[in-house]
Amino acid sequence: MPGTALQVEGLGKSYRIGAAAPTRRSLSEALGDSFKAPLRRLRAGIGGGLTRAEPFWALRDATFAVSAGQVVGVIGRNGAGKTTLLRLLSRITDPTEGQARINGRVASLLEVGTGFHPELTGRENIFFNGAILGMTRREIQSKFDQIVAFADIGPFLDTPIKRYSSGMQVRLAFAVAAHLEPEILLVDEVLAVGDAGFQKKCLGKMQGASRSGRTVLFVSHNLAAVQHLCSRCLLLDRGRLLVDGSVAAAVSAYLDLLREEAPSAVVDCRGRAQKSTTDAARITRLKLCDAHGRPTTRIAFGADFNAEVVLQVSRPVHDLSVGLGVNSLDGVRLFTSESRATQPLERIEPGSAVFRLEWKELVLRPGLYSLDLGHNSDAGSEFLPGVVQLEILDATDHNSRAVIDRRPGVVLNTMPWSVALGPGTLHQGAQTCA
């Protein structure tokens, strides 16, 4: 079925934010108000809103088209309008302006388990939840066994779900949702719930959906998932459609947005020292930059970056070394890098010195890390713990060829394996340890 599945033109939604009530000037006025208030509230309510209010545009001027079979990611920061877009397209709420045409059967998944009733059994909830998601009784019946198998709730099928563990409830909810067969699927951040295994299952389903030629609009904060699943991506920001294009372009622009709002990448380190045994040398500043020299504390996975440490030296010191330690958030030191190792300095004269660490080849897993700084010399040492948090994003920059390794573990590795097949035989290229 070629053609356009989704045609969105100038779609917008505004909300009214109630203005603060005017301040009262006297007690008698306040008393009077309390009598008048019910009436005024009633009038305001019938008039269609709260008191005089500023419109707030959650989404505005969204125009795009999606052809049948496309899998489109929708990304953006919190409050960018992603969920509003899905709510409009799934008809949960009406737009304020613009229009959209949808060609085909739509199912939206804004939340798993919508309409679950705790008193009903798993079996009953499968039927009710399926129906509310838009499946017919016959469809549910024909997929019932699949759903139960997928949810893995076997013996609890006829138990009220209020006695289920929360994990079981989520599994059941997703199992039902996963067996929807709409032509157009609108999915919001459902992957954010549940454990890793469940998230993986969701992604597997999404992948299946895209392979079977379904049109999918996929809202997510999980950039890796978007990069993995989508062929095209929309970037929303403050209610506007900023980028409509390749996933790489959208993700790259999104990373720029994130960098903008990232905590300052230039840290004034004066007075941050926790342990100090000298005033001959002081670390005054730390600056983190990405490979293009833009200051940021958010780095795409696999990207190179630089750390710049500025040191003020007040009298000559010998054998000075600047150290930078990287800790996981639970306080485990992952590694320490010292300038002495590659740049031994016999003597530094008074003045300022800039130490630059080029962060290359060492790849951190996506997540938050905290950096410690320090220096030591013959004059003494200084230690500045946790001066800044570094965030490795769960996304690769568009020019990076890195693939995010999701196998568990603290460190990444690319160590080669070799395999011997059968007793005594050597597989091609494999070697044995004699």
Add this chain to the structure above:
Amino acid sequence: MVVPIEDQEPIGAVLMDAPAEDGTSTQMDSATPSLATRPETSPLAEAWGLPQKGGPAPQRLTHIRPRRGWAAIDAGELWQHRELLSFFVWRDLKVRYKQTLLGATWAVLQPFATMIVFTIFFGRLAGMPSDGVPYPLFSFTSLLVWTYFAGALTQASQSVVNNQATVSKIYFPRLLLPVSATLPGLLDLTIAFVMLPVMLLYFGRSPGWHIALAPLFVLLAWSVALGAGLWLAAINVRFRDVRHLVPFLVQFWLFASPVVFAVSLVPTRWQPLYALNPLVGALEGFRWSVLSTGTFPWSAVGLSLIVAAGLLTSGLYFFRHQERVFADVS
């Protein structure tokens, strides 16, 4: 034991996908198979399946745009969702008597116990008129309709607010909520109705052929409950005052309707206007059909019918007008 690699799935697939099948794996912190090990076809893909077999589904075209003014009742869409309506009703019925000792007995017990109280206070002590029908029989008959009406009205007025979570996450015709809220009570009414022949026999009466018309007057009561329920449900979304108003309203309506007394209590010259309360027609008609009390109350039923139709129509349109903000004002 050594197994030829060729017979195995790619090692990546084994590591990455196998634990996902049981959903219990905590071994992986991964959210997606790595690109390198992404299998060509995944068993997971099959569950989504291809678009529905059995002939091409009719193309459904949805046009989304701002709604201004009054929206029409989309009967076609309601019809498409009839199965969901039955699911809503079915859910309410399933949940209604879960974890209760007496279960559906409550359906009979409620009007019966109220009948006893009414007989003592209104029948004996206050000496309310009952059209020459033994007071217990009179009040039980009235209470069948009244209990249903009060329940349906209360449920309908809470229906949207009670399903707020669903309303803000899924689209379906919102009208299904108040409509479905008024239906489960019909089953209770039917169960309690079974008591009626027993009571008729006890008081030495036999039902006439008109008893077959009783459902029509239940239908009238239903439309009043739904009409008022639609108004209240829509207002309730914005103003939770409704929650506090409804119990009071129901109580007031009880005494404004001929439940504990016959219409003859109302001064004769006001009686024609009395049926502006549409429950008057429903109650009078119902009692006429079940108790065979004299002539058919034409004027009361006629006027009530008109008022009920107006209430229902205005309720439908008001509800449709307000429903666009339901998901926003949650």
